[in-house]
Amino acid sequence: MHLLHFPSSPLPDSWLHRVDPRAKLLLVLCAACPCLLLPYRATLGLLLLAAFPLLVLVRSGCPPRAIARAWLTPVPFVLFLAAWHPWLDPSPAWLAGWPGELTAGWVRFWRILLSALVLIGFLLALVATTSAPALLSALARLGAPRWLVLILGFNLRYLALLIRRGADLRAARALRAAGGAPLSRNLRLSAGMLTQFLARTLADSEQVEHALTLRGFDGRCPTLGAGPLRRLDFAVIAAGLAIALLPWAASWLAGFAR
Amino acid sequence: MIPPRILIRRLRFGYPGQPELFHGLDLDVQPGEALGIIGSNGCGKSTLLCLLVGLHDSGGSIHFDDTPLTPPNLAALRRRVGLVFQDSETQLFMPTVLEDVAFGLLNQGLAPAQAEARARDMLRQIGLESLADRPPHQLSGGEQRRAALAGVLVMQPDVLLLDEPSLNLDPRGRRQLIELLDDLPRRLNRPVTRVITSHDLDLVWDLCDRAALLDGGQIVASAPPDQLLRDADLLAAHGLEPPLSLLARPRILPASPPDQEDRQCI
Numbered sequence: 139m140h141l142l143h144f145p146s147s148p149l150p151d152s153w154l155h156r157v158d159p160r161a162k163l164l165l166v167l168c169a170a171c172p173c174l175l176l177p178y179r180a181t182l183g184l185l186l187l188a189a190f191p192l193l194v195l196v197r198s199g200c201p202p203r204a205i206a207r208a209w210l211t212p213v214p215f216v217l218f219l220a221a222w223h224p225w226l227d228p229s230p231a232w233l234a235g236w237p238g239e240l241t242a243g244w245v246r247f248w249r250i251l252l253s254a255l256v257l258i259g260f261l262l263a264l265v266a267t268t269s270a271p272a273l274l275s276a277l278a279r280l281g282a283p284r285w286l287v288l289i290l291g292f293n294l295r296y297l298a299l300l301i302r303r304g305a306d307l308r309a310a311r312a313l314r315a316a317g318g319a320p321l322s323r324n325l326r327l328s329a330g331m332l333t334q335f336l337a338r339t340l341a342d343s344e345q346v347e348h349a350l351t352l353r354g355f356d357g358r359c360p361t362l363g364a365g366p367l368r369r370l371d372f373a374v375i376a377a378g379l380a381i382a383l384l385p386w387a388a389s390w391l392a393g394f395a396r
Numbered sequence: 397m398i399p400p401r402i403l404i405r406r407l408r409f410g411y412p413g414q415p416e417l418f419h420g421l422d423l424d425v426q427p428g429e430a431l432g433i434i435g436s437n438g439c440g441k442s443t444l445l446c447l448l449v450g451l452h453d454s455g456g457s458i459h460f461d462d463t464p465l466t467p468p469n470l471a472a473l474r475r476r477v478g479l480v481f482q483d484s485e486t487q488l489f490m491p492t493v494l495e496d497v498a499f500g501l502l503n504q505g506l507a508p509a510q511a512e513a514r515a516r517d518m519l520r521q522i523g524l525e526s527l528a529d530r531p532p533h534q535l536s537g538g539e540q541r542r543a544a545l546a547g548v549l550v551m552q553p554d555v556l557l558l559d560e561p562s563l564n565l566d567p568r569g570r571r572q573l574i575e576l577l578d579d580l581p582r583r584l585n586r587p588v589t590r591v592i593t594s595h596d597l598d599l600v601w602d603l604c605d606r607a608a609l610l611d612g613g614q615i616v617a618s619a620p621p622d623q624l625l626r627d628a629d630l631l632a633a634h635g636l637e638p639p640l641s642l643l644a645r646p647r648i649l650p651a652s653p654p655d656q657e658d659r660q661c662i
């Protein structure tokens with residue numbers, strides 16, 4: 139199961155699909171570092187980072203238009219978060235690589251926008267090429283707290299169950315053709331369906347809990363081991379480290395040139 | 397280890413806000429026997445199995461040999477008693493089939509490598525080897541049932557409780573299930589008690605040493621299947637119909653020993 143599935147992509151298999159999820163997770167963590175830690179004046183260095191997941195996604199056979207759509211979908215929300223800043227802080231500031239003067243508010247604006255684009259890009263590359271179970275066990279093996287992995291996993295699992303239940307109810311209703319009825323009746327039907335849905339999911343969750351306790355679950359969740367990392371995986375981690383340092387290097391060079 | 401004898405005495409239970417379902421039910425289950433519990437829809441078959449593993453509080457008493465089913469003994473008893481739900485989908489909750497089957501073993505404290513080996517072995521025995529890395533919700537109903545069964549069997553219970561195991565299985569899957577369950581003691585090389593609820597009377601006919609008829613919160617009759625299931629009047633009086641097909645044929649297991657290949661793959 140892939141969290142994100144590009145419908146028209148060729149067979150979901152490429153070198154990136156075959157990289158160990160642990161290595162890919164570390165790569166994303168590497169990419170997150172400059173987003174958080176880079177000095178504000180070096181913000182434009184993040185552009186270098188944003189190019190990387192794009193390149194990787196296209197190279198691994200994901201269709202560019204689908205990538206663009208997935209990448210840009212969250213942008214309005216990010217803009218909403220970032221758009222305040224130019225008004226909040228009009229003090230002058232300097233941004234490496236920017237032609238001319240800028241206010242600190244605008245620097246912050248670009249920082250938020252670029253950080254978001256970079257993180258979304260890397261996460262996209264991760265979830266488009268890794269199945270959800272693999273990602274979860276990678277998280278566990280990297281030492282993420284068990285409860286976190288467990289909650290994420292159950293939610294994922296439970297989500298599938300919920301979607302199935304919801305789809306069943308909708309199909310049952312459609313098959314018995316309530317569609318042509320007047321609005322008031324349709325509303326009443328929908329309310330009834332919702333109650334049904336909630337009652338069923340409640341019963342489901344009780345069953346899941348029973349199944350857990352009967353098999354000795356006591357709150358801990360040991361997981362199966364994984365094979366060792368291979369050369370490709372180490373290469374990806376090394377690339378992640380190099381990429382993370384790139385913006386610093388660029389800003390240092392820019393400062394040097396100035 | 398010899399399975400425990402199960403003694404149920406004066407069992408009382410009702411769901412909150414509903415009329416009492418069992419009013420003083422008595423039942424014994426002998427070590428190693430295959431007992432079929434039959435009864436019409438809603439007579440409480442599933443509930444009875446849940447009570448046997450202490451999922452709800454009940455009145456009366458349930459003993460496994462001399463050990464009463466009480467909170468202090470629950471964990472130990474649940475290690476010996478496995479329950480396969482009627483709705484397998486809710487029983488499978490790990491990200492992949494393999495991890496789901498290994499779940500109970502890991503909870504028992506087995507090392508991951510050992511747990512994985514045993515889980516894979518169980519999946520092979522049950523014919524799901526090729527689906528080990530798939531998420532459970534992508535399996536068909538029959539495959540989910542087998543996965544759920546694997547997750548319970550891998551823990552090597554002495555007592556196996558199965559709720560409507562043949563539900564949603566196609567004829568071949570059903571026959572394989574019957575063979576697997578019948579063959580279980582030989583495979584595991586030890587006796588295993590099987591308590592099977594079903595309104596699939598053919599299944600009970602084929603698999604069980606004894607059938608018990610549940611109605612009105614009581615066990616109203618208990619006898620070998622070829623006696624009880626032939627008693628059309630008794631069945632009719634408790635809302636069941638003897639399948640005509642069944643009366644005309646012998647039990648399938650002794651009559652047609654399954655070929656070796658099929659045995660391997662369930």
Ligand SMILES: Nc1ncnc2c1ncn2[C@@H]1O[C@H](COP(=O)(O)OP(=O)(O)O)[C@@H](O)[C@H]1O
Nearest residue numbers: 411414417435436437438439440441442443444
């Ligand atoms: N969780 C529950 N809450 C309330 N009533 C229930 C619950 N589960 C089952 N029942 C009721 O208890 C009765 C017995 O149910 P069940 O044991 O599932 O019967 P069977 O398995 O024989 O079909 C039914 O009338 C059913 O409606």
Ligand SMILES: [Mg+2]
Nearest residue numbers: 441442482560
């Ligand atoms: Mg039932």
